[in-house]
Structures are given as structure tokens and as C-alpha cells.
Amino acid sequence: LRDGTQKAKDLDELERRGYGRRENCRRCEFNIPRMADLACGKWGTEGRKVTFIEVCSERGSELLEKAIQAGYLEVEKPSKAVVEERERKDRKAFEQALGWQERDRKELEERSTEEKFSYWKSQFDQCIKCYGCRDACPICYCKDCELEADRNLVPPGGVPPDVMFPMIRITHVMDSCVNCGQCQDACPVEIPLSKLIFLLNRELARIFKYEPGVDVSILPPLRTVTDEELTLEVVDLAS
Ligand code: SF4
Ligand code: SF4
Ligand code: SF4
Structure with missing residues (x-):
């Protein structure tokens, strides 16, 4: 705040009261986008003015290397404790997302x-x-x-x-x-x-x-399933 003081509200409590994140963000299972070349975020940075960067592909590694060589980035290796803290937050957010999904599902499905x-x-x-x-x-x-x-x-x-x-x-x-x-x-x-x-x-x-x-190399299922496959008796779409 302007006077230098800080105020904090518990996100879970806020969201129970209808505030907080967009409903899509609440139910998202991918809080660290490791399908990207680089995944950047604050989890694990312990309040410091730094960004945690995860390298998720060869391309991400090359990009990061070039940024370091060009002098745009200074990097340091995170401690084991910091990595574990980031993992803990990710697991918690994943479980919360499943909870929100279940809540959304019930809201729509518990109707005749x-x-x-x-x-x-x-x-x-x-x-x-x-x-x-x-x-x-x-x-x-x-x-x-x-x-x-x-x-x-x-x-x-x-x-x-x-x-x-x-x-x-x-x-x-x-x-x-x-x-x-x-x-x-x-x-x-x-x-x-x-x-x-x-x-x-x-x-x-x-x-x-x-x-x-x-994975962009895998096509969505309804683009690849054939009419013949849908008529096979061994395919049980309800299970
Ligand atoms: S249909 Fe899905 S992908 Fe398209 S805008 Fe809506 S939420 Fe996004
Ligand atoms: S559902 Fe209808 S009103 Fe809503 S954005 Fe689509 S076209 Fe527009
Ligand atoms: S045909 Fe129209 S509605 Fe269907 S996927 Fe393409 S843009 Fe969307």
C-alpha cells in the first residue's frame, strides 16, 4: 500500500465467497506450463525480485542460453528446498483445480x-x-x-x-x-x-x-476417429 503497509487475504477464502481468479483459471490443471519451451513464474522465488525459469525443451534451452550470452539475463541455480516448494505449490494448485472442476460439474449435472x-x-x-x-x-x-x-x-x-x-x-x-x-x-x-x-x-x-x-504432434480425437471405429461393438464410449 502507499503507506508501505501490506495486506493479505487468503485466496481460498476469497474464492469461496465468489471473488478471486476467473473460473477458467480456478479449474486449470496446468499451473506451470511445462508443455511450453520455457515455464516462468514466481512460485519458489520466496518473495525475491526474481523469476523462476524452467527449461522444458531443447529450443527453450537454446533461447535461454542466447539470452544469458547476450547479457539480458543473470541466472542462478535454485536450491533443493526452493524446487520442492515450487512442486508443493503446484501439487496444491492441481488438487484445488480438480476440486473446482468437480464443483462446476456438480452444479451443471445435478439436474434432471x-x-x-x-x-x-x-x-x-x-x-x-x-x-x-x-x-x-x-x-x-x-x-x-x-x-x-x-x-x-x-x-x-x-x-x-x-x-x-x-x-x-x-x-x-x-x-x-x-x-x-x-x-x-x-x-x-x-x-x-x-x-x-x-x-x-x-x-x-x-x-x-x-x-x-x-502435444501439437497429436491430433484431437474427433479429427482422427473414423465412422467405422465408432460402429465397432468393442468400442464402449460410455466406460
Ligand atoms: S471453446 Fe475453449 S478454447 Fe475456445 S475460447 Fe472457449 S474456452 Fe477457449
Ligand atoms: S453465444 Fe451468442 S451472444 Fe454469446 S458470444 Fe456467442 S454469438 Fe455472441
Ligand atoms: S467452422 Fe466455425 S465454429 Fe467450427 S471450428 Fe471453424 S471457426 Fe469454429
């Missing part, structure tokens, strides 16, 4: 089929077809989007749009959604789009053992 239908209908009935969700989504990069009127899949001119409008986008992105929350943040009528898509994504991740955004 009729209640679910009525809830989602009332949500999507508010849609003004602004395309904000599609335009903000990093997965929605198609040049010839199927939501456009000239694709003849969504009847033009209707507000709220035909049910095909949300259904097309949801089915297109649910296997590769990275839980960034941009679609929900962009929605002017605050439809919980990301919450729904993320929960569907967790189901698909469980069935196909695929984690979006982690």
Missing part, C-alpha cells in the same frame, strides 16, 4: 434431464448471434466457418439463432478446447459457454486419453 434442457435452452435463447465466442476462440480459426449463413447450416436472420448455431461450435471445439475462457468472457449475455465446453472436453479426455494443447 428436463431441468438441464430447460436451463441450456434459457441460456442459448439469450444469444444475439454476435459471433463474439467464435471470434475470440483460439480453436475457431476456419476461413470458411460453418456458422456463416452462406454455408446453409444455420438459417440466416434469426435471433436467437437456430439451435444449430451453438451446437456446431460446441461439437467442433469440444475435443480441443484448452479452457482459456475467451468465448465466455467475450459473450455479452454471459452464457457459460466455456464451463459447458470444458466439462464435455473432460469427458472426451477421459475416453480418448487426449489432453488438448499439450
Whole structure:
């Protein structure tokens, strides 16, 4: 604070009261992005004005080496205790994320089929077809989007749009959604789009053992599963 004093609030307590991080951040399991070349953060820095850098790939190592050689960075090796503290915080955040996921899942799933239908209908009935969700989504990069009127899949001119409008986008992105929350943040009528898509994504991740955004060399499952595979009797998508 301006007078030099400090105030601290417990994040868990704040979030129980509805404050704190965005809901996407709360349920994120990847608090240290080790799928990137370098993962930088404050955990483990013990309040010092330094950044903890984890090198996660050959490319990250080269980049860091060049930055050091060019004089942009000064580095020191972290102690064992510091590394353990960082790991402890990561484990705690991971467990908290699973707790938030369960809370979100219960909130949406502890309803009868009729209640679910009525809830989602009332949500999507508010849609003004602004395309904000599609335009903000990093997965929605198609040049010839199927939501456009000239694709003849969504009847033009209707507000709220035909049910095909949300259904097309949801089915297109649910296997590769990275839980960034941009679609929900962009929605002017605050439809919980990301919450729904993320929960569907967790189901698909469980069935196909695929984690979006982690390994770019592996295609999302619904891009690779064939019609023939889906009709095989030995494939039990419910288990
Ligand atoms: S949360 Fe998923 S669907 Fe929404 S913008 Fe991000 S990647 Fe796209
Ligand atoms: S809604 Fe489907 S077709 Fe349109 S941009 Fe997104 S993924 Fe592509
Ligand atoms: S951002 Fe919201 S209102 Fe706009 S098209 Fe998407 S769901 Fe509809």
C-alpha cells in the first residue's frame, strides 16, 4: 500500500465467497506450463525480485542460453528446498483445480434431464448471434466457418439463432478446447459457454486419453476417429 503497509487475504477464502481468479483459471490443471519451451513464474522465488525459469525443451534451452550470452539475463541455480516448494505449490494448485472442476460439474449435472434442457435452452435463447465466442476462440480459426449463413447450416436472420448455431461450435471445439475462457468472457449475455465446453472436453479426455494443447504432434480425437471405429461393438464410449 502507499503507506508501505501490506495486506493479505487468503485466496481460498476469497474464492469461496465468489471473488478471486476467473473460473477458467480456478479449474486449470496446468499451473506451470511445462508443455511450453520455457515455464516462468514466481512460485519458489520466496518473495525475491526474481523469476523462476524452467527449461522444458531443447529450443527453450537454446533461447535461454542466447539470452544469458547476450547479457539480458543473470541466472542462478535454485536450491533443493526452493524446487520442492515450487512442486508443493503446484501439487496444491492441481488438487484445488480438480476440486473446482468437480464443483462446476456438480452444479451443471445435478439436474434432471428436463431441468438441464430447460436451463441450456434459457441460456442459448439469450444469444444475439454476435459471433463474439467464435471470434475470440483460439480453436475457431476456419476461413470458411460453418456458422456463416452462406454455408446453409444455420438459417440466416434469426435471433436467437437456430439451435444449430451453438451446437456446431460446441461439437467442433469440444475435443480441443484448452479452457482459456475467451468465448465466455467475450459473450455479452454471459452464457457459460466455456464451463459447458470444458466439462464435455473432460469427458472426451477421459475416453480418448487426449489432453488438448499439450502435444501439437497429436491430433484431437474427433479429427482422427473414423465412422467405422465408432460402429465397432468393442468400442464402449460410455466406460
Ligand atoms: S474456452 Fe475453449 S471453446 Fe472457449 S475460447 Fe477457449 S478454447 Fe475456445
Ligand atoms: S465454429 Fe467450427 S467452422 Fe466455425 S471457426 Fe469454429 S471450428 Fe471453424
Ligand atoms: S458470444 Fe454469446 S451472444 Fe455472441 S454469438 Fe456467442 S453465444 Fe451468442
